Amino acid sequence: MARVARGADALSARRFAVEGLVQGVGFRPFVQGLARRLDLRGWVRNTAFGVEIVAEGPAAALDALTVALRAEAPPLAQVRAVTAGPVEPAGFRGFTIEPSVAGAGRLPVPVDVATCADCLREARDPGDRRFGYAFVNCTNCGPRYTILHGLPYDRERTAMRGFALCAACAREYADPADRRFHAEPIACPACGPQVRFPGGLAEARRQLARGRIVALKGVGGFQLACDARNEAAVARLRARKRRPAKPFAVMTAGVAAAERIAHVSAAEAAALLGPAAPIVLLARRADADLAPSVAPGLRETGVMLPASALHALLFDGAPFDALVMTSGNRTNEPIAIDDAHAAAAFGDIADAVLTHDRPIAARADDAVVRVYAGAELPLRRARGAAPLPLRLPFPAPPLLAAGADLKNAFAFAVGRDAYLGPHLGDLANADVASAYAASLAHLAELLQIEPEVVVHDLYPQAFAPGLARAFAPRARTLGVQHHHAHVAAVLADRGVEGPAIAFAFDGTGYGTDGAIWGGECFVATVARAERVLHLAYVALPGGDAAIRRPARLALAHLAHAGVAWNDRLPAVASFDALELNAVARQLASGLNAPPSSSMGRWFDAIAALAGICSEATYDGQAAMELQSAAACGAAEPYPFALLPGAPAIVDPGPATAAIARDLLAGAKSDVVAARFQATVVAIVVAGAGHVRAARGLDRVALSGGVFQNADVLASCEAQLTAAGFAVFSHRRVPTNDGGIAFGQAAVAAARAVEGV
Ligand code: ZN
Numbered sequence: 059m060a061r062v063a064r065g066a067d068a069l070s071a072r073r074f075a076v077e078g079l080v081q082g083v084g085f086r087p088f089v090q091g092l093a094r095r096l097d098l099r100g101w102v103r104n105t106a107f108g109v110e111i112v113a114e115g116p117a118a119a120l121d122a123l124t125v126a127l128r129a130e131a132p133p134l135a136q137v138r139a140v141t142a143g144p145v146e147p148a149g150f151r152g153f154t155i156e157p158s159v160a161g162a163g164r165l166p167v168p169v170d171v172a173t174c175a176d177c178l179r180e181a182r183d184p185g186d187r188r189f190g191y192a193f194v195n196c197t198n199c200g201p202r203y204t205i206l207h208g209l210p211y212d213r214e215r216t217a218m219r220g221f222a223l224c225a226a227c228a229r230e231y232a233d234p235a236d237r238r239f240h241a242e243p244i245a246c247p248a249c250g251p252q253v254r255f256p257g258g259l260a261e262a263r264r265q266l267a268r269g270r271i272v273a274l275k276g277v278g279g280f281q282l283a284c285d286a287r288n289e290a291a292v293a294r295l296r297a298r299k300r301r302p303a304k305p306f307a308v309m310t311a312g313v314a315a316a317e318r319i320a321h322v323s324a325a326e327a328a329a330l331l332g333p334a335a336p337i338v339l340l341a342r343r344a345d346a347d348l349a350p351s352v353a354p355g356l357r358e359t360g361v362m363l364p365a366s367a368l369h370a371l372l373f374d375g376a377p378f379d380a381l382v383m384t385s386g387n388r389t390n391e392p393i394a395i396d397d398a399h400a401a402a403a404f405g406d407i408a409d410a411v412l413t414h415d416r417p418i419a420a421r422a423d424d425a426v427v428r429v430y431a432g433a434e435l436p437l438r439r440a441r442g443a444a445p446l447p448l449r450l451p452f453p454a455p456p457l458l459a460a461g462a463d464l465k466n467a468f469a470f471a472v473g474r475d476a477y478l479g480p481h482l483g484d485l486a487n488a489d490v491a492s493a494y495a496a497s498l499a500h501l502a503e504l505l506q507i508e509p510e511v512v513v514h515d516l517y518p519q520a521f522a523p524g525l526a527r528a529f530a531p532r533a534r535t536l537g538v539q540h541h542h543a544h545v546a547a548v549l550a551d552r553g554v555e556g557p558a559i560a561f562a563f564d565g566t567g568y569g570t571d572g573a574i575w576g577g578e579c580f581v582a583t584v585a586r587a588e589r590v591l592h593l594a595y596v597a598l599p600g601g602d603a604a605i606r607r608p609a610r611l612a613l614a615h616l617a618h619a620g621v622a623w624n625d626r627l628p629a630v631a632s633f634d635a636l637e638l639n640a641v642a643r644q645l646a647s648g649l650n651a652p653p654s655s656s657m658g659r660w661f662d663a664i665a666a667l668a669g670i671c672s673e674a675t676y677d678g679q680a681a682m683e684l685q686s687a688a689a690c691g692a693a694e695p696y697p698f699a700l701l702p703g704a705p706a707i708v709d710p711g712p713a714t715a716a717i718a719r720d721l722l723a724g725a726k727s728d729v730v731a732a733r734f735q736a737t738v739v740a741i742v743v744a745g746a747g748h749v750r751a752a753r754g755l756d757r758v759a760l761s762g763g764v765f766q767n768a769d770v771l772a773s774c775e776a777q778l779t780a781a782g783f784a785v786f787s788h789r790r791v792p793t794n795d796g797g798i799a800f801g802q803a804a805v806a807a808a809r810a811v812e813g814v
């Protein structure tokens with residue numbers, strides 16, 4: 059630290075500690091710029107807690123610095139706290155960026171940022187030394203979490219450590235006036251990573267244009283790409299991936315290309331252009347010329363913009379402006395991140411593999427959001443979002459929340475911060491389970507956290523609890539019921555301590571009575587939940603087989619409603635006599651037909667009954683297709699029964715019976731679907747009214763995968779608000795099982811505060 063002897067009398071000096079997301083976002087150069095503007099001297103450095111500054115100069119200038127650190131922070135920074143205290147002036151001569159200091163402490167982990175406009179301009183400028191360079195980045199953009207091995211965030215702890223800077227890059231890195239001053243992943247064609255593909259990007263572009271399937275190494279893992287307007291190519295990808303229906307995301311060259319596919323509001327355009335470049339769910343245009351196989355049976359298509367310069371350059375001069383861009387994996391496996399595994403995984407899926415020599419340190423799938431009520435609502439927290447810290451309402455002991463088995467994401471928490479890890483997928487797959495273990499170890503290393511508590515689901519056969527316990531074998535354990543975790547997640551998400559009337563509607567979760575729950579209403583605080591109302595138990599004939607074949611659920615719901623299996627109903631006609639007998643026996647005996655209060659399974663049953671979906675090849679397919687099939691506009695709910703008690707029961711039988719009657723009388727499936735969704739909303743409103751009358755509560759919280767259905771969610775919010783309730787749904791955390799770990803962490807924190 060350069061200093062000269064000098065009279066200290068005219069100077070005051072202060073030491074600042076800045077906490078929050080302040081590393082990997084251009085914060086040190088920003089501070090240096092501020093200091094120069096304010097004529098302050100001293101230094102700035104990264105520490106294990108954030109950024110530390112010592113500045114000296116006139117008191118007024120130091121005050122101005124205090125304000126500007128927050129008010130003018132770089133766009134990607136999130137300043138949480140600025141603390142300042144007096145120190146002895148040392149007579150510094152300039153204002154320098156000092157080497158980082160490692161040490162005990164916990165930093166927000168910087169997340170990946172899509173290539174900025176300045177960098178893209180250089181990559182497209184034939185006169186620039188980075189012309190055509192796929193790994194261009196600066197302090198405002200580029201990979202972060204996916205290249206990080208440790209913190210503080212410095213090049214030697216990233217996947218860039220193997221690339222020695224050339225003289226030109228070293229100059230930019232050291233020049234405070236340069237946009238790449240201290241940009242840790244700085245690179246150029248002379249010294250940085252290189253694309254590996256015979257013939258380069260131009261040849262990859264030609265192959266895509268010819269309808270070939272190309273696996274490419276993206277930011278947080280491999281992706282599979284093909285021309286989104288070429289039906290033969292998309293259908294071939296589906297056949298090879300053995301993924302018959304689950305929607306593919308589409309990457310477009312820009313917002314204009316997205317608008318040719320879907321309706322894009324101003325808020326949706328902002329989400330597409332955001333630093334995370336997430337997949338945004340958009341309403342497809344009626345005249346969109348996408349291949350029909352991109353998102354069969356659905357009204358929405360997930361669209362994202364290029365997440366890296368590699369992606370952006372692929373579109374330049376190409377005859378296509380929309381590519382299917384789906385996770386590079388076999389169905390149900392984790393996204394591949396290393397070249398050796400990719401070669402094995404894609405040998406019979408992709409026609410060619412476009413890779414490069416920058417390793418991926420951590421896996422991160424593409425994030426998914428929807429714009430709801432003008433704001434971005436996360437459906438999958440992954441690249442660009444995970445593992446940014448989420449505020450907890452209570453301080454937590456160091457803990458690991460295992461998450462759910464489906465749509466798994468785990469979370470670490472300590473103090474008021476929960477770090478929800480990236481979406482991993484279905485833990486029943488052995489490779490996903492090992493990805494879980496690797497992600498746990500990686501994030502624990504970044505956060506320097508040693509869990510004292512492991513929070514987990516109650517289901518005895520669940521995978522996540524065992525994996526989490528294996529990671530922290532000495533930690534205490536705390537079991538939290540799945541739907542309590544859902545409602546704790548939404549209460550903590552919105553900072554509501556409770557008690558509130560809290561609905562958790564989803565597909566499947568293990569209940570405290572051994573039944574499969576999923577249509578639940580609680581009087582809940584974050585710490586505790588009392589089940590006050592649920593959907594009546596209806597058997598799941600064949601267990602998992604019923605989930606794969608919703609027509610089985612239609613039979614069960616018809617039987618529950620006391621409606622005969624009339625083979626003029628297509629769902630009934632899809633079975634032969636032998637199968638019908640087998641299901642009847644299962645329902646009569648209860649053998650391999652567990653009781654369930656699942657709202658999601660009722661959606662499945664009605665989707666099958668209405669002839670919308672009788673086989674489900676991916677989680678949530680029947681419910682998503684039912685929503686897409688539903689006619690727009692107001693619809694009359696079907697009747698249902700609300701039976702008071704402890705807990706009260708909502709009997710879906712009257713509605714199921716009315717639907718069967720309507721269908722036999724020739725009702726159209728779009729009308730039935732709309733009326734069914736209106737029924738679900740009416741159940742929420744009636745249930746909330748019932749609990750309010752008994753308990754005097756007027757706050758309602760909504761969570762669970764069913765509320766991914768934006769039509770149902772919006773109607774619930776509107777009608778509950780009109781009925782005088784304050785309504786809370788998710789904002790920061792997914793409403794599906796991707797938010798379970800956050801809820802588990804919140805329950806553990808709330809219990810710790812109670813001293814339990
Ligand atoms: Zn940039």
Ligand code: ZN
Pocket residue numbers: 223224225226227228245246247248249250
């Ligand atoms: Zn270079």
Ligand code: FE
Pocket residue numbers: 540544564565566567762763794795
């Ligand atoms: Fe759930």
